[in-house]
Amino acid sequence: MSPPRTPTALLRAFVHDHLGAGVTITDSSRRVGRQSVVWRIDGDDGFVHYLKQHEALGLYERARMAYTDWTPQLEDGPCWHVPRVIAQDDELGILLLEALPGGTRVSELPAGPAKAEAYRAAGCLLRALHDLPVPERPEPVAHMRAQIDRYVRNHAAVLDAGTRSWLLQRLDDGRPFAGAPIVCTHRDYSPRNWAAARVHGEMIVSVFDWERAEVDCAFHDMQRMEYDHWLEAPDLKHAFLDGYGGGLSPAQQEQLDLVVLINAVASVAWARDRGDTPFERLAQAAIDRLQARDRP
DSSP: OOOOOOOHHHHHHHHHHHHOSOEEEEEOOOSSSOOOEEEEEEETTSOEEEEEEOSSHHHHHHHHHIIIIIHHHHOSOTTEEOOOEEEEETTTTEEEEEOOTTOEEGGGSOSSHHHHHHHHHHHHHHHHHHTSOOSSOOOHHHHHHHHIIIIIGGGGGGSOHHHHHHHHHHHGGGGGGTTOOEEEEOSOOSGGGEEEEEETTEEEEEEOOOTTOEEEEGGGGTHHHHTTHHHHOHHHHHHHHHHHTSOOOHHHHHHHHHHHHHHHHHHHHHHHHHTOHHHHHHHHHHHHHHHHHHOO
């Protein structure tokens, strides 16, 4: 269910009630696909906050859960900062969050040592997230089989018959996921959702936009980078995995590739429905690349 669309004047009043009137508000909402509202709020004191009204109340509830139950367990670590909720409105699906002081989106950093440091710090934070306790951990094969039904079989019409047959054979009803780590995941873990800043000489990363958070296969937190950012810059994969605690075994890389395929099929369908042609091409290219790799 979507929250009611809130008039801009009421959103501004919400901001002013909690941060005062002396702030500058910039609309940073995405123009393609989602109907969420995202505002950047700059204060005279140099601090930055973000307001988000989520597209759907279910997404808001996931984000609220992550900020309530998960991120407080992480606190501020040796190379990361945890965003904190300043205010929220459960009925309207609104969160007001503090941002990392002086932070820059990692996706906007130029190639070089600083970007690699940010990826290493993001890997370190992800390891800490994946190490959080999970009260009820689902069985991996059954869990991933359900995702194959939901994301692949339900969207099979976007694939030609040959690709569909190949892909379902590769996925093998989830059996390759035996032993896969099922953990607390962000599920949209990529540099567009990271901010980085150097604090006392150390590179610090903050991760935001937790609206997809849930207990899931760990490789959902790497798949966006595997078919995009790491493809263009393999050194960033090495930096990230170094922060995460080491490289991937052949079996783990295979599980990551399969998670890429599952998400790519759903992404093609999502992007096609919304006219997001660049995203559709990116997801389709991931499928084509893995399929080509399997050809003799």
